[in-house]
Amino acid sequence: MKEIVIISGKGGTGKTSITASFAMLGGKDIVVADCDVDAADMHLLMQPDWERSEDFYSGVIAEIDQEKCIKCGKCADVCRFNAIPIIDEKYVVNTLNCEGCSYCFHVCPADAISMNEQNVGEWYISNTKADNVMVHARLGIGAENSGKLVAKVKNEAKRIADETDKQFIVVDGSPGIGCPVVSSLSGADFVVLVTEPTVSGLHDLKRVYELVKKFNIPAGCIINKADLNTKVAQQVEKFLKKEKITYIADLPYDETFTKAMTKGQTIVEYDDTNLKNIVVNSWEKIKEHTNKI
Amino acid sequence: MKIAIASGKGGTGKTTLSVNLASFLAESRKVVLCDLDVEEPNSGLFIKGKLIHREDKFKMIPEWEKDRCTLCGHCHKVCNFHAVIQLGDQIMVFPELCHSCYACSELCPVDALPMIPQKMGELKQFKKEELSFVESRLDIGQEQAVPLIAQTLEYLDKNFDDDFIKLYDAPPGTSCPVIEATKDADFVILITEPTPFGLHDLKLAVDTMRELKKDFGIIVNRHGIGNNDVLTYCQKENIPVLSKLLNDRRVAELYSRGNLIYQKIPEFKKQIENIADYILKLQKEGIR
Ligand code: SF4
Ligand code: SF4
Ligand code: SF4
Ligand code: SF4
Numbered sequence: 080m081k082e083i084v085i086i087s088g089k090g091g092t093g094k095t096s097i098t099a100s101f102a103m104l105g106g107k108d109i110v111v112a113d114c115d116v117d118a119a120d121m122h123l124l125m126q127p128d129w130e131r132s133e134d135f136y137s138g139v140i141a142e143i144d145q146e147k148c149i150k151c152g153k154c155a156d157v158c159r160f161n162a163i164p165i166i167d168e169k170y171v172v173n174t175l176n177c178e179g180c181s182y183c184f185h186v187c188p189a190d191a192i193s194m195n196e197q198n199v200g201e202w203y204i205s206n207t208k209a210d211n212v213m214v215h216a217r218l219g220i221g222a223e224n225s226g227k228l229v230a231k232v233k234n235e236a237k238r239i240a241d242e243t244d245k246q247f248i249v250v251d252g253s254p255g256i257g258c259p260v261v262s263s264l265s266g267a268d269f270v271v272l273v274t275e276p277t278v279s280g281l282h283d284l285k286r287v288y289e290l291v292k293k294f295n296i297p298a299g300c301i302i303n304k305a306d307l308n309t310k311v312a313q314q315v316e317k318f319l320k321k322e323k324i325t326y327i328a329d330l331p332y333d334e335t336f337t338k339a340m341t342k343g344q345t346i347v348e349y350d351d352t353n354l355k356n357i358v359v360n361s362w363e364k365i366k367e368h369t370n371k372i
Numbered sequence: 373m374k375i376a377i378a379s380g381k382g383g384t385g386k387t388t389l390s391v392n393l394a395s396f397l398a399e400s401r402k403v404v405l406c407d408l409d410v411e412e413p414n415s416g417l418f419i420k421g422k423l424i425h426r427e428d429k430f431k432m433i434p435e436w437e438k439d440r441c442t443l444c445g446h447c448h449k450v451c452n453f454h455a456v457i458q459l460g461d462q463i464m465v466f467p468e469l470c471h472s473c474y475a476c477s478e479l480c481p482v483d484a485l486p487m488i489p490q491k492m493g494e495l496k497q498f499k500k501e502e503l504s505f506v507e508s509r510l511d512i513g514q515e516q517a518v519p520l521i522a523q524t525l526e527y528l529d530k531n532f533d534d535d536f537i538k539l540y541d542a543p544p545g546t547s548c549p550v551i552e553a554t555k556d557a558d559f560v561i562l563i564t565e566p567t568p569f570g571l572h573d574l575k576l577a578v579d580t581m582r583e584l585k586k587d588f589g590i591i592v593n594r595h596g597i598g599n600n601d602v603l604t605y606c607q608k609e610n611i612p613v614l615s616k617l618l619n620d621r622r623v624a625e626l627y628s629r630g631n632l633i634y635q636k637i638p639e640f641k642k643q644i645e646n647i648a649d650y651i652l653k654l655q656k657e658g659i660r
Pocket of ligand 4: 453470
C-alpha cells in the first residue's frame, strides 16, 4: 500500500478538484483521505454517505469553579496566554485564548481549576460515488490541534487500506507549512505539488518544497492555469528541473473546472475530453512513479 | 481602525484585495498593511517597497541544564504537549512542539530548565511611497504560526498609532491562526468565490466571526463564475455584500505578474474605491 499526498502551499490552485478527479479514477483500488480539515471541501464532489461519524477529542481546556476559587490571582499571573481575565470581580477562563497547558491548574492553591477534554471536531468514514471509502473530518471553530485531527484521518485511512488490501491512499493535504501540513506529509510515499504560474504560486511552491525536502519524499508537480503567464511557467519548470521534481502535466486556465464543480462533478465526469485526458494521463504517471519507489 | 481581510478557503483573492485596497487608501490616508499569513506571506510580492527595518522573532523554549537536574521527572509530567520528555537519565526537549507556557521551567524545583529564545521567523517593515507594509515569515520547520502572529500584532500596536488604518491580510481557514489574526480587528472582510467550495468555506468563516462576535461584511470575488448561491445565502443571513469583484482574465494575468490591478483596470479601481468608501464610512461612524 502506497500513500500519495497532494499539496499546494498556496490555496486556490485547484488542488481539491484535481485530487477528487484522482479519487474518481482510482475507484475501488484506493482509499481517499481529506486532510484539508480546516476547509474540507472534497465531500462536495465525492458525495459521501457519512456512514460513520465520531467526535474527536484532543487537548484540554481550563475551567474555574467559582465556589472554590479564593481569588488569589495566581492562575492569571502564570498564564502566558492572557486566558484568565477578571470579569465582574471573578477569575474566568477565556476559552478561545486558553492553550490548555494546565500551568494554572498546577499552581492553584484551592483546587479550583479543572482541565476538561475538548471536542475539537468530528471525523467520518464514508462510501463515495467512486465506489471507494473516504475518511474526512470537520474541525470545530477556532480549534487547536488541527495537526492531530489530520493525523487521525490519515491513520484511519491507512488502517482501512491495510485491512481491505488497497493499492493506494490518495490524500488531499492541507495548505501552508505549519502543523497540519507536517501531519499530512508524514509517512507519504509520493507528493504531488499543484501550483500555478503566478509570482505567489512560485513563491509558495518553493517554500512548501523546502518542507517536503526535510521529509525526503520524492515529488511531482502539476502546473495548473499554465497558460496564464508563460514567463512564470518557465520559471516554475526551471525550478522543477533544478530540484529534480518530476514534471507531471500542464493544465490550461479554464473555467470548466468551476463549471463542473458547480454541478458537483469532477472534471473526469464532465464533458470535456481534453481536460479529462490530461487528468487521466497525470493519474497514470503518478501511479507509475509511486510504484517505482 | 483595524480591518482584517480573511477567507475560509485559500486562493479566493485575499491578497489581491489587501494589496490593492491598501495601496489605494494610502494615496489619501495613513495606512499600514500587515501580512499575517506568516506560513505563506505573499503581499510583499506586490508591494516592492524599500526595506526600512528587519528583526528576528523568537519564541521561548526550555533548555535542559543537566548538571542541576535531579531527574525528578516533574517536567515530563507537567508538559501537556509532550515537548519535554524524560528518557532514562536524559531530558529531551522538542522545540517544535513547545507552546512556551513556562510550566516546566517555572515548576522545576531546581531551576534546571531555563527558558531561552529560539528563532522562529523574521519580521520586516517596508515603505512604498505613503504605504507602510509589515510582514512576518515563519521559518521552515516551525509548526506554530500563532506566536509569530501575536508578536507581529504587538509590533504593529507599538509602532503605528490609532490614526492609521491598519489592514491585516489574515491566514486562510478557521483554526487557531485565523482567530489570532482577527480577534482584535474592528471589522472583518470575508472574501469568497461564488462556487460550492467558496460557499461551504464561507459558512464556516461566518460561524467563526459570529463566535468571535465580530462585525463583518462579504466581498464576492470573480463574480459571474459558478452560481448565485453565495449571494442568496448572504441575503438570507442578512450579511452585507460590500462588493462583487469582476471576473476577468486580465485580473488573473496582472496578479500572476505581481502587479497592482487598480492601476491598470479602471472598472476594478471603481470597485476598490467603493470598498474604500465603505471603510472610511465605518471609521467616521466610530468603529474605531
Ligand atoms: S491552561 Fe494554560 S493557557 Fe489555559 S488558562 Fe490555564 S495557564 Fe492559561
Ligand atoms: S489560582 Fe485558583 S484560587 Fe487563585 S484565583 Fe486562580 S482559580 Fe482562584
Ligand atoms: S523538573 Fe527539573 S529537576 Fe525534575 S527532571 Fe525536569 S529538569 Fe530535572
Ligand atoms: S514551556 Fe510548556 S510547552 Fe514548552 S516544554 Fe515546557 S511545559 Fe512543555
